Amino acid sequence: MSEEELNRKMEFIVDQLADLTVKQQTTENIVTRLATSTLDRLSRIDEKVEILIDAQIKADQRFDRIDEKFQILIDAQIKADQRAAESNTRLDRLATAVEQM
Numbered sequence: 575m576s577e578e579e580l581n582r583k584m585e586f587i588v589d590q591l592a593d594l595t596v597k598q599q600t601t602e603n604i605v606t607r608l609a610t611s612t613l614d615r616l617s618r619i620d621e622k623v624e625i626l627i628d629a630q631i632k633a634d635q636r637f638d639r640i641d642e643k644f645q646i647l648i649d650a651q652i653k654a655d656q657r658a659a660e661s662n663t664r665l666d667r668l669a670t671a672v673e674q675m
Contacts, residue, residue: 575583
């Protein structure tokens with residue numbers, strides 16, 4: 575192999591290495607932009623998930639309060655039904671007593 579051929583091959587190798595270096599730098603830039611974009615999107619998703627979680631917690635608390643109020647109403651209705659039954663019993667006794675007079 576002559577010196578000229580050796581120089582051409584070395585120049586070719588140097589050119590290829592330079593080209594590969596440029597391509598590697600371009601790839602690194604693309605990967606960096608992609609990673610940054612992905613992290614930004616994940617951050618926005620995290621914020622939205624936190625908002626949804628907070629909304630769900632508030633909704634659960636509201637439902638708990640509604641359940642408590644329904645239970646109060648149910649208890650009040652049961653007591654009213656019991657009082658009505660007691661009143662009916664007393665009225666029946668009174669009617670019986672009046673009939674016996």
